[in-house]
Amino acid sequence: xxxxxxxxxxxxxxxxxxxxxxxxxxxxxxxxxxxxxxxxxxxxxxxxxxxxxxxxxxxxxxxxxxxxxxxxxxxxxxxxxxxxxxxxxxxxxxxxxxxxxxxxxxxxxxxxxxxxxxxxxxxxxxxxxxxxxxxxxxxxxxxxxxxxxxxxxxxxxxxxxxxxxxxxxxxxxxxxxxxxxxxxxxxxxxxxxxxxxxxxxxxxxxxxxxxxxxxxxxxxxxxxxxxxxxxxxxxxxxxxxxxxxxxxxxxxxxxxxxxxxxxxxxxxxxxxxxxxxxxxxxxxxxxxxxxxxxxxxxxxxxxxxxxxxxxxxxxxxxxxxxxxxxxxxxxxxxxxxxxxxxxxxxxxxxxxxxxxxxxxxxxxxxx
Amino acid sequence: xxxxxxxxxxxxxxxxxxxxxxxxxxxxxxxxxxxxxxxxxxxxxxxxxxxxxxxxxxxxxxxxxxxxxxxxxxxxxxxxxxxxxxxxxxxxxxxxxxxxxxxxxxxxxxxxxxxxxxxxxxxxxxxxxxxxxxxxxxxxxxxxxxxxxxxxxxxxxxxxxxxxxxxxxxxxxxxxxxxxxxxxxxxxxxxxxxxxxxxxxxxxxxxxxxxxxxxxxxxxxxxxxxxxxxxxxxxxxxxxxxxxxxxxxxxxxxxxxxxxxxxxxxxxxxxxxxxxxxxxxxxxxxxxxxxxxxxxxxxxxxxxxxxxxxxxxxxxxxxxxxxxxxxxxxxxxxxxxxxxxxxxxxxxxxxxxxxxxxxxxxxxxxx
Numbered sequence: 001x002x003x004x005x006x007x008x009x010x011x012x013x014x015x016x017x018x019x020x021x022x023x024x025x026x027x028x029x030x031x032x033x034x035x036x037x038x039x040x041x042x043x044x045x046x047x048x049x050x051x052x053x054x055x056x057x058x059x060x061x062x063x064x065x066x067x068x069x070x071x072x073x074x075x076x077x078x079x080x081x082x083x084x085x086x087x088x089x090x091x092x093x094x095x096x097x098x099x100x101x102x103x104x105x106x107x108x109x110x111x112x113x114x115x116x117x118x119x120x121x122x123x124x125x126x127x128x129x130x131x132x133x134x135x136x137x138x139x140x141x142x143x144x145x146x147x148x149x150x151x152x153x154x155x156x157x158x159x160x161x162x163x164x165x166x167x168x169x170x171x172x173x174x175x176x177x178x179x180x181x182x183x184x185x186x187x188x189x190x191x192x193x194x195x196x197x198x199x200x201x202x203x204x205x206x207x208x209x210x211x212x213x214x215x216x217x218x219x220x221x222x223x224x225x226x227x228x229x230x231x232x233x234x235x236x237x238x239x240x241x242x243x244x245x246x247x248x249x250x251x252x253x254x255x256x257x258x259x260x261x262x263x264x265x266x267x268x269x270x271x272x273x274x275x276x277x278x279x280x281x282x283x284x285x286x287x288x289x290x291x292x293x294x295x296x297x298x299x300x301x302x303x304x305x306x307x308x309x310x311x312x313x314x315x316x317x318x319x320x321x322x323x324x325x326x327x328x329x330x331x332x333x334x335x336x337x338x339x340x341x342x343x344x345x346x347x348x349x350x351x352x353x354x355x356x357x358x359x360x361x362x363x364x365x366x367x
Numbered sequence: 368x369x370x371x372x373x374x375x376x377x378x379x380x381x382x383x384x385x386x387x388x389x390x391x392x393x394x395x396x397x398x399x400x401x402x403x404x405x406x407x408x409x410x411x412x413x414x415x416x417x418x419x420x421x422x423x424x425x426x427x428x429x430x431x432x433x434x435x436x437x438x439x440x441x442x443x444x445x446x447x448x449x450x451x452x453x454x455x456x457x458x459x460x461x462x463x464x465x466x467x468x469x470x471x472x473x474x475x476x477x478x479x480x481x482x483x484x485x486x487x488x489x490x491x492x493x494x495x496x497x498x499x500x501x502x503x504x505x506x507x508x509x510x511x512x513x514x515x516x517x518x519x520x521x522x523x524x525x526x527x528x529x530x531x532x533x534x535x536x537x538x539x540x541x542x543x544x545x546x547x548x549x550x551x552x553x554x555x556x557x558x559x560x561x562x563x564x565x566x567x568x569x570x571x572x573x574x575x576x577x578x579x580x581x582x583x584x585x586x587x588x589x590x591x592x593x594x595x596x597x598x599x600x601x602x603x604x605x606x607x608x609x610x611x612x613x614x615x616x617x618x619x620x621x622x623x624x625x626x627x628x629x630x631x632x633x634x635x636x637x638x639x640x641x642x643x644x645x646x647x648x649x650x651x652x653x654x655x656x657x658x659x660x661x662x663x664x665x666x667x668x669x670x671x672x673x674x675x676x677x678x679x680x681x682x683x684x685x686x687x688x689x690x691x692x693x694x695x696x697x698x699x700x701x702x703x704x705x706x707x708x709x710x711x712x713x714x715x716x717x718x719x720x721x722x723x724x725x726x727x728x729x730x731x732x733x734x
Contacts, residue, residue, distance in 0.1 A: 118701055128701070176567040188667065192559040199669025200543040201705045206666040209699040211659060222700045292578060293663070299573040300555065300664055302566025332576040333589040334485055334495070338568045 010040065017046045018066070042067040048105035049363075050098050051356030052091055053157055053349070054115045056080055056131040056184035056234070057311075059090055060349045063098040064356040065105060068168045072101045073349055080184070084134050092147050099148065110151040112359030113140050114160040114351055116185055118203055121154050130220035131185045131234065153359040157181065157351045158205050159196055161309055161344075162189025164354030166196075170307045170342040178303045179344075180207070180294060181351070182319075183310035184233040184265075190301060208232060210293040227293050231286035233265035233312055239282055240268045249278040269315030283318040290319075291326025298331050298339060309344035377407065384413045385433070409434040415472035416730075417465050417517075418723030419458055419480045420524055420716070423447055423498040423551035423601070424678075426457055427716045430465040431723040432472060435535045439468045440716055447551070451501050459514050466515065477518040479726030480507050481527040481718055483552055485570055488521050497587035498552045498601065520726040524548065524718045525572050526563055528676055528711075529556025531721030533563075537674045537709040545670045546711075547574070547661060548718070549686075550677035551600040551632075557668060575599060577660040594660050598653035600632035600679055606649055607635045616645040636682030650685035657686075658693025665698050665706060676711035 001009075013019040022041035044065035053060040057080060063072040074094045078087065095111060102108045115138075117129030124141020144152040155163075162179035165171040171179070175194040181187040186208030190197045197204050208228040209221050216225020229235055244253050244260035251271045256263045271279035298306065306327070312319055324341055331339065344350055368376075380386040389408035411432035420427040424447060430439040441461045445454065462478060469475050482505075484496030491508025511519040522530075529546035532538040538546070542561040548554040553575030557564045564571050575595040576588050583592020596602055611620050611627035618638045623630045638646035665673065673694070679686055691708055698706065711717055 174567075192564055193562050195560050195562075197559055197668075200541075200671035201669055203669040203702050203705065204667060206669075206699050206702060209666050210663045211697040214659065214697065223697065226699075292581065296577045296660070296663055297667055299576050300571060300667065301564075302568055302570040302573075304567035330578040330581065330590065332573050332593075335570050335573060338570065 014040075017043055019043060044069050045106045047107055047109045047360070047363075048102070049356040049359045050095055050108060050111040051160070051349075051352040051354070051359065052095055052111065052113045053160065053352040053355060054087065054091060054113070054132075055157065055351075056116065056129075058348070059087070059094060060352045061091075061094040061098050062349050062352040062356055063101055063105070063108070064353055066360060068353060068357055070349070070353065071105060072098055073352075074098060075348060080131070081133055084132075084138065087132070087135075088138070088143060092144070095144065095148055108150060110153060110359040110363050111144055111148055112153040112155065112160070112355035112357075112362075113144060114155045114157040114355040114358075115140070116157050116187060119154055119156050121202060124152060124154050126154065151359075151363065153355070153362040155355060155358050156187065156189070156202070156205065157355075158187030159189040159198070160351040160354035160358060161187075162191060162354065163196060163358050164346055164350045165307050165309070165344060166191060166354075167357050168353060169344055169346050169350070171305050174304055176301070176303050177305040177307065178294075178297060178301060179307050179309060180290075181310045182232075182290065182308060182312040186228050186232050186290065188297065190303070192301070207293055207297055210296070212289055212293065227289060231289040236265040236268050236282055236286055236312075237263055240265075240279070243278050243282070249276055251276040252279060265312060266315060269312075269319075272318045273316050280318045283316070284322040286312075287319040287322030287324075288326040291323040291328075292330050294323070295327050295330030298327070299335055302335055303339060305340045305342055307342045307344050309346065309350055311348070313343055314348075381407075384410055386410060411436050413473045414476045414727070414730075415469065415474065416723040416726045417462055417475055417478040418527070418716075418719040418721070418726065419462055419478065420527065420719040420722060421454065421458060421480070421482045421499075422524065422718075423483065423496075425715070426454070426461055427719045428458075428461040428465050429716050429719045429723055430468055430472070430475070431720055433727060435720060435724055437716070437720065438472060439465055440719075441465060442715060447498070448500055451499075451505065454499070454502075455505070455510060459511070462511065462515055475517060477520060477726040477730050478511055478515055479520040479522065479527070479722035479724075479729075480511060481522050481524040481722040481725075482507070483524050483554060486521055486523050488569060491519060491521050493521065518726075518730065520722070520729040522722060522725050523554065523556070523569070523572065524722075525554030526556040526565070527718040527721035527725060528554075529558060529721065530563060530725050531713055531717045532674050532676070532711060533558060533721075534724050535720060536711055536713050536717070538672050541671055543668070543670050544672040544674065545661075545664060545668060546674050546676060547657075548677045549600075549657065549675060549679040553595050553599050553657065555664065557670070559668070574660055574664055577663070579656055579660065594656060598656040603632040603635050603649055603653055603679075604630055607632075607646070610645050610649070616643055618643040619646060632679060633682060636679075636686075639685045640683050647685045650683070651689040653679075654686040654689030654691075655693040658690040658695075659697050661690070662694050662697030665694070666702055669702055670706060672707045672709055674709045674711050676713065676717055678715070680710055681715075 020043035025037040044067035061074040118127040158181040188205040188207040213225035219226035241260040387410035392404040411434035485494040525548040555572040555574040580592035586593035608627040
């Protein structure tokens, strides 16, 4: 585009209220023929968007303005194994609560919903989420559109996390990066040449199903020895329960009042923080396995940044330190040097925020 | 773009001689308001391009027209370990020979050179190719431009192979696919959303450096236990030499006149075709290892097609059968169903042909 075309476009965005003049450039910097430049910013007050993130253990929601600033948030823990109808009711109730704050915004233009597992964004259907029992072919768009009466966008939760990092986080302006989502499951979102990668059928990013041991235990996906069977929040909890039963950690037993079945990866992180050797060992083994799978992804994709997010990352350094060292060891020299490892600073509502922005993108691009 | 804009653009391409009318649509098909449509094709006679492909064991060259049809080809085996200057002289001599046929074309507009290892296409420099001793920071563009006086494009050989499959082969029109290049080394090219994937620094596609055994033997890249140390043409030859010395294959010993050091992966393929159990076992083990690494790449990238090329693929079915079954076993269900495995039909000059087309693309896009 030539200068004239850009100028016409910017004038249009300003008069539509999508852009706003946020100030003048510093004296001396970015001056054009001696004059200070007007600085432009996205006008958050123009419109607002709701993002809802469903995980295996939580439902998170945000009401966010067009610039990505959060006006209201909601966070609920969910017990794995709840009936699908009840989960959907919870999601709709959170959406309604966020919508009740619409008066403080430029108007809610769309709702975005992200879920784990396979999605079909064009059809608005969540196909399957192995970590949510019974969750199959859930017609998210239909259900939410009739309940809320706004356009509804759908995406994979790890891709929504990547979008959040791209617009609000550590990967602003980057064209090639990987966002790793380490939680109850393990997912990955990535940008390639500035575009959110989806693959041929919206199924890309299944790093959690990297086969790390072809003779390993069965995975929820149907294969054997996937990364998720040894290193996800779910796998860490399973191994911790086995350890409690085998008497390998007095601390974990005490933290769970002896109810081995109820132990979570958060309990393991807590125990590791209290120097429990068994718990520390579990997290280190998980970190090593993730680091190796991630190194292989980095060798294929040559990202400039890998950003780590999800519940397991905020759970202390035993896991992330082991991850970082195995990632460095197994990444090809020459690719390693090009790459920076970062930890997300966006917190637990990163995917919900990213999903709100993807919903906005859908409105403005007509997707 | 609207219909009018497309029509103006097509008229321009027709009058420039880049497009040509190749016929009329079949009666009944693609008719617009009852009239048969003019079919358009790229006009090969418009211009020509040279593609040169340097491998660890060969130099291949093609003179190709704008439509990708080959006018002349050249193929030379190269012994691993030749001095860099001699390799470059060989490449220039092949280029000159192809250029001598220019009179039969619309004129050679550019030369494309592809090499293994890391490249910097914008600078025109081949940074390093671990499988070619001494090959470092070779200023391909400068060297060829001064020798030949035409614009010179540079890319990675596996990406050139992917481009050939995209324009001429099994992946025509596909937006998301993987092209696996199985030769002396193991490389991968891929398209994501219709764009040739490069990563942040042109280093993507290093599937050969997937770590398959962190405690494995040293790799030329500096790491340990990379896929290339167990499954490349180089690794197969190394294991075959060990087998000959250990007396594990009389046939291989006889085929190489007892000179274990001289055995190649082609010898192993030949012996496997003659039912040599040791050779068959080597190729099957290599196929299984490649299949697992490839499954992990497929889980990340969700391609619609994986196309196999390179010298090892044309070497019989022991390797490709084992590859296909390990790929199917380790790919996540749901992603496996979306994917088709194909074998390249483009032959040994696939990368050279792809490189000629990438050089053409560079000329027309001004890259």
